[in-house]
Amino acid sequence: MAKIYTYDCTLRDGEQCEGINLSLEDKLLIARRLDEFGVDFIEGGFPASNPKDIAFFKAVRHMRFEHSRIAAFGSTCRKGVAALDDPGLADLLECGAPVVTIVGKTWDKQVTLALQAELSENLRMIRDSVAHLKAAGRRVVFDAEHFFDGYVSNKEYALECLRAAHEAGADSIDLCETNGGALPFDVERIVAAAVAEFPGQNFGIHCHNDSGCAVANTLAAVRAGAVQVQGTMNGIGERVGNTDLLTVIANLELKMNAETVGRSNLQQLTDVSHYMAEITGAPVSAHNPYSGHSAFAHKGGLHASAIARFPQAYEHADPKLVGNRARMVVSELAGKASLLQKAAALGIDLEASGANVQTILDDIKNREARGYTYEVADGSLALLLMRHLGEYSPVFTLESFRVIVDDREDTGALAKDAASEATIKIHVGDQRFVATGEGTGPVGALDSALRMAITEFYPQVSNLELVDYKVRLPDESQGTGAVTRVTITTADAHGIFGTVGVSENVIEASWNALVESIEYGLIRMGRKNG
Template sequence: MTKNSSPQIWLYDTTLRDGTQREGLSVSIEDKLRIARALDELGVPFIEGGWPGANPKDVQFFWQLQTEPLKNAQVTAFCSTRRPNTTAATEPMLQAILAAGTHWVTIFGKSWDLHVIEGIKTTLSENLAMIRDSIEYLRLLGRCVIYDAEHWFDGYKNNPEYALQTLTTAVKAGAEWIVLCDTNGGTLPHEISQIVSDVTNHLKEVKLGIHTHNDSDTAVANALAAVMAGATMVQGTINGYGERCGNANLCSLIPNLQIKLGYQCIEDNQIALLAETSRFVSEVVNLAPDEHAAFVGRSAFAHKGGIHVSAVERNPLTYEHIQPEQVGNMRRIVISEQAGVSNVIAKARTFGIELNKQNPATREILEKLKALESEGYQFEGAEASFELLMREALGTRQLFFEVKGFQVHCDLARGKEINNALATVKVAVEGKDILQAAEGNGPVAALDAALRKALINFYPRISEFELSDYKVRILNPNAGTNAKTRALVESRNGQQRWTTVGVSANILDASYQAVVEGLEYGLMLNVGAPHECAVHII
């Protein structure tokens, strides 16, 4: 099957809405924007941004995207149908979704008569009116509507005639897509296949989508079954994040659909970004990556010792179902000194740096990277630190300043809320030692303020830098108070954002590393060279 004749599957990512309902996962507006831009680069055509009528953070997210739109993806706002016994025109939730300013909107309605009667306590006919009125109102105001049929499969199994009525109502009201949702995640693949086939026979020439949850550990299999039965939109999340047991994992669905089944989801050069995107999102949401995840996990193409290694070295097909490079991953053979060189070379190229395997600097970068990773560093979500690491090995890292020492003092009183912290730093700039102190509402803020105060006279543009996000992860919690900490600091200058990382058994030291590199990287961006020109290494 040629690429041009491959049937199209439309990807719909709901990481920023359904994914954030995972227990223990929390994101800021900046986090959501970073993830949205990564999904845009990946080539996902639909990105669900959130529910602006229910979450003030989501309102700000949509406002931000109105001033800084994505390059390619359609961002959708999410909402329910109007409430019983009201009108769509007077429904505050629908006004909020309109204010989000998206061309596409997604609304969900009830498919299961149990939910209609016992959940929202209304009549079956009023539920149909809610679906019809909401969609017609949004269409009247120029919006394209994706209709999510909530609890569809449970509703169909309980009362197929009424469940189909809800879909027919949505189609007649003007919905562009009908998405069948396995909201409770209890349906199995053979049931999905049969029910989706029933719907395609009942609703001729309607664009169908599938939205599956993973409560039975079959979300990916269910989505694949739905596609093979006629669905042409697949909804899911990066890394399968979601409420309870999660959603269908797009990091597994995309390669299964495109590489295994021959559907067209994204471009081949974009699917090669899949592993990087998976790790990037895990770092942004501050959750440890699943190293054993299919396709994108660090161990997905790892081989160690014995028969496997010798076989893979002769022919990778012996123990690999696809080429790891297809999804942006890499083969890892523990005893091979060549493992990882290609990834370093490819990553360097994204920073305008041309490396080759013969250059000693390439090996030095790789060995340094391995050593730091073993200490707990993670560079997928902190590419600014990785670029600084590379430039140091190449001798092109500029020394803007040198921190000679710092102290942080916090005022703490039992039973009283005292947030003041005082940081003192000593830095050397252009041969001069500068000693400065500053206060902040915490030790990291105070340290950041003291560094800026010491550097501002030498680098005035440092006033434009902002510390926009700060995350800490305990890497070995079993060690108690001796645990090692990884700190991620995101900075911005109004046009660009960058993230740096520090690791230490001392949380302040880890934070200090990340803050210092954040300032250094921002200065490098403002100075221009060597970052804005390609560095060719022979």
């Protein structure tokens, strides 16, 4: 099997998608999950472009990755500036990433009109930048920006740009279909020409989806000799998006006899897709290839009757290979194996406990219909399983809570001085506690009050830190009457976990997720229920 390297740029190109803004914790969670999935390279962003990316590269140095290598992204040295003196290249080296990707122009019109540089100066910038980074001991990827437009406009010059990177020692030259307008047969022809021009040079491909051909163009490039594929999780990105790296991985593994993440890890694909959707807030379409809810769904009577006898008739691949499942719309098939595996990962042996797995699945299904999701809520899922097993007892019981939001200065939509106060009354054992907490928002005030109330009984709660808070409307068509889903990410000494709460009232949904974060966090720290 041919090895095709996977290069994920969700943390840079993906974040350029309209409506997506990842926190530092989001980026670290994504990096961790990509490593678990087996992606070869993770592009972290510009190491000196903003405080969040600077913090990412500092934090990621202390993370242990089993498979992935982190890449920093930047540009060639500036026009008229030596590579040794260029501050951008210095930032790329200083961030400590073992892989550096630099973008350079290969379209003559871009060089003369956008960069306003001589064609020879652009070649110097490419050659010196790659050589400088290689001399510093980095693995260097050269992103050949607008290569396909450049090839059509001035083939000789576009190839000269590649030659500059090749002779300077670039480990991979990734041809960028930047405008997203090329078609697969053109991509295959042009990539084949580049591969033939530079024997022994590794080539990659980076596509955008403006004409709906990003995945097809990426596969065409592999057919022509590319050995590295770039893309984002679920295809998110600027304009209409980038190549969906997950779809490419599945097609390469299952259709083109290539090795990417490996057949074992491929079974994580659907879980990875939905995990990324929950983190980024960009939902996976039900009709998304391989990972969508409807990707292997069967509704038509003819299909439903035939699928049991001959699945290949209406399933182009075995859904189990990508962690999905076949589904009859009228009578859904249960995912018992997935639940058993997930429970085991949470330290719960459902089989040994004699639990009715189907009953648990039905409960989860009913909850998901009401707006719950457990994709990034391991804490809530573990508590749900414990309830079914009779192994759960609450940390406390709630008597009541009240939240007040006070805005003393009327400055309209620009007001920033609102404050929140929460009072809660709870019982721990036979003791009653009343506490009042303050915060800039109602959830922060509730968190403060709850911690004050239970600290006397559970002092270890101080080791739990709320690091992220997200609100979703699963059914936006209902407007202000829609069910609200709140997910909370909490950090402790063992890592990060999520909890979920659902209600028509956002404060109640937040309270439910907050309580489960405290309960599960205490369990992880050794608090014994019952």
